Amino acid sequence: MAVASPCINICQMDAASGLCRGCLRTLEEIAAWAGAADEARLAVLAAVEARRQAQESPAAAAGSGHQ
Helix, strand or coil: CCCCCCCCCCCCECCCCCEECCCCCEHHHHHHHHHCCHHHHHHHHHHHHHHHHHHHCHHHHHCCCCC
């Protein structure tokens, strides 16, 4: 079974971060997904999870200026 895409159909690129607002992948990661081997897909998913955790961490929230 192939590794499923993290796409959640919110396909908007954030100009500041260069990441998709929905799945937190770069344009390069999105473009390469269809032809990527499972190992490469798993590496992208690990990077996405790390990005998600960084966004949700208290330190990231404190530095964002939002209250």
